[in-house]
Amino acid sequence: MKDFRLEVFKKASLCRNFENILYEKVQEKLIKFPVYLSAGQEFIASTIAEKISELKISPDIFIQHRGHSTYLAFGGSIDQLIDEMLGRKTGCALGMGGSASIQCKEKNIFGHDGLMGNQVPIGVGACFASKCPTIVFVGDSAAEEDYCLSAIGWASTKKLPILFVVEDNNLSILTEKKVRRNWEMHDVAQGMHVKSFNISDDPLEINEHLQNVFDYPILLNINTVRKYWHAGAGTDGDNFDRYEKELSYFGDAGIEIDKFNKNLVLEAWQRQLEKQ
Amino acid sequence: MAKTVRETIKDITKHHLLEKKSMCFGQCLTAVGWVGGTLPELYEEDGMVEVTTADVANGGFVVGAALKGIRPIYVVRYQGFQWYNAPIIINYACKSKEIWGIPCPIFVRSIAMEGAIGPVAGSSHHSLFQRMPGSKIISPMTPDEFDFAYKEFMKDDDVYYVSEHRRSYDNSEELKNVIQQDADFTLFPISITRFDAEKARLILKEQGYKINIIHQLWIKPFLFKKEWREALNSSKHGGMVLDDDYEEGAASSIAHSMMIDSEKKVYTFGLEHRTAGFHPDVDNLPPSPESIAERVKSIINK
Ligand SMILES: Cc1ncc(C[n+]2csc(CCOP(=O)(O)OP(=O)(O)O)c2C)c(N)n1
Numbered sequence A: 001m002k003d004f005r006l007e008v009f010k011k012a013s014l015c016r017n018f019e020n021i022l023y024e025k026v027q028e029k030l031i032k033f034p035v036y037l038s039a040g041q042e043f044i045a046s047t048i049a050e051k052i053s054e055l056k057i058s059p060d061i062f063i064q065h066r067g068h069s070t071y072l073a074f075g076g077s078i079d080q081l082i083d084e085m086l087g088r089k090t091g092c093a094l095g096m097g098g099s100a101s102i103q104c105k106e107k108n109i110f111g112h113d114g115l116m117g118n119q120v121p122i123g124v125g126a127c128f129a130s131k132c133p134t135i136v137f138v139g140d141s142a143a144e145e146d147y148c149l150s151a152i153g154w155a156s157t158k159k160l161p162i163l164f165v166v167e168d169n170n171l172s173i174l175t176e177k178k179v180r181r182n183w184e185m186h187d188v189a190q191g192m193h194v195k196s197f198n199i200s201d202d203p204l205e206i207n208e209h210l211q212n213v214f215d216y217p218i219l220l221n222i223n224t225v226r227k228y229w230h231a232g233a234g235t236d237g238d239n240f241d242r243y244e245k246e247l248s249y250f251g252d253a254g255i256e257i258d259k260f261n262k263n264l265v266l267e268a269w270q271r272q273l274e275k276q
Numbered sequence B: 001m002a003k004t005v006r007e008t009i010k011d012i013t014k015h016h017l018l019e020k021k022s023m024c025f026g027q028c029l030t031a032v033g034w035v036g037g038t039l040p041e042l043y044e045e046d047g048m049v050e051v052t053t054a055d056v057a058n059g060g061f062v063v064g065a066a067l068k069g070i071r072p073i074y075v076v077r078y079q080g081f082q083w084y085n086a087p088i089i090i091n092y093a094c095k096s097k098e099i100w101g102i103p104c105p106i107f108v109r110s111i112a113m114e115g116a117i118g119p120v121a122g123s124s125h126h127s128l129f130q131r132m133p134g135s136k137i138i139s140p141m142t143p144d145e146f147d148f149a150y151k152e153f154m155k156d157d158d159v160y161y162v163s164e165h166r167r168s169y170d171n172s173e174e175l176k177n178v179i180q181q182d183a184d185f186t187l188f189p190i191s192i193t194r195f196d197a198e199k200a201r202l203i204l205k206e207q208g209y210k211i212n213i214i215h216q217l218w219i220k221p222f223l224f225k226k227e228w229r230e231a232l233n234s235s236k237h238g239g240m241v242l243d244d245d246y247e248e249g250a251a252s253s254i255a256h257s258m259m260i261d262s263e264k265k266v267y268t269f270g271l272e273h274r275t276a277g278f279h280p281d282v283d284n285l286p287p288s289p290e291s292i293a294e295r296v297k298s299i300i301n302k
């Protein structure tokens, strides 16, 4: 049997290395549009993607603007993501999506248009029409949009097979949650009769809460830490880093996986840049 | 007896749900009246979907359904409510094909009505969609036109904004252009003004004026047909676009396109640029036959 935590780490390692290398490309000014790095938050998508692959299903996925890790964890092509960063027609969003509006048709990942939280009602509507498993990712700030809240309510009313994942990094750009609201998403969703949990981005804890996923609407408010700036390449200081924790847990095996993924991403960049 | 616009919409909706297995979304659809009698008495199991009162989210639900390829109908019972319903449709569905190569066709039935309904609900608001890319706007006022709009939509992969007007629902007649040699003036009416333009033409005819009428079914894309241009160029005093929306939108834009491509001035006449109140004294209604006739005469006799 596969080691769940290790499989999650492999995915997260790909995501982290992708973001770290992209960070450099942004600093080198190879990319001139806003880039929303998801480093620090990669265990959310990686854990859910691993669970989904265990379940052998391919749900529709509605992504948020900070979505590189979601895209990669669910199996989106790295070459097409690089091409997208380079604004090429061969990019995953035809060169139109930049960093915020990526998609992957093969993996049922629907792009985000840049209006925060749009993906919540859209995902709910798609799920209502298909009645098939659907996952919607949303930030803690975007979740405040009125249309997100009412969409969660309607998903509950219609008992849809949907999973809402609030990637709660406590920040809206740099504004903290406590400045913006005195309530929590899991409480609101619970009030709407959605099974809701407030948890950390520890893969085992996330997995525990995915036991009945798609049997009814579930909302996971997952507390996480954004490693880099809201947009662009920079850091706001040294914060808790789940990746470091998991890396040290796996010891040498973890270091090997990290190296492997770093090379994989570097080679992909080289391949794509040479293609020009 | 000839079919009315109301019966045509009802039959098309029934066909779309039962034969095409699609969905029709909207607020309070199954309530008394079934949206002016334009809906068949079907319920959620047949695809007639009552949504919440959250208009912005509702627009999003329909976009999601459209992404799954079902070509939903979306009924917005008063066009003024588009200010809340349109954002996700305009920003996602209308852009999806260009950004992601994924068409997101929706048949948005946007219904106008006016008279004693106050500052927000009334009149047409097709200009809201007109200024943004990615949608087509059509304003059918006759049974054949509605049928045509639906068939075009089914062949197409764009969002259709169907600018309806409740006053047209009883209509069972087709509207024909009136193009005459050496006319004094040409009217280009949109939506409900098409009926009143015809009445204005008759008033003016009695007074000795020769008026053309060229009906505007498509608002966007706007195609200035050769015979329309010729009719405008041979009208002594130019033309006027009539609309049931504020003049500072589709009407001005269409008039501008016509002027660029003709030798004549094209005026606009739509809602006044002010807020409507409920009482008749403070309402803001589309141009009446009399006011159209007066406006035309004031231009001709300038
Ligand atoms: C409708 C809308 N309002 C505001 C913005 C501006 N905006 C861009 S990102 C952002 C913060 C998003 O925070 P969150 O949803 O928590 O995601 P995070 O960036 O933290 O991952 C805001 C307010 C926007 N893009 N769309």
Ligand SMILES: [Mg+2]
Residues within 6 Å of the ligand: A139, A140, A141, A167, A168, A169, A170, A171, A172, A173
């Ligand atoms: Mg946030």
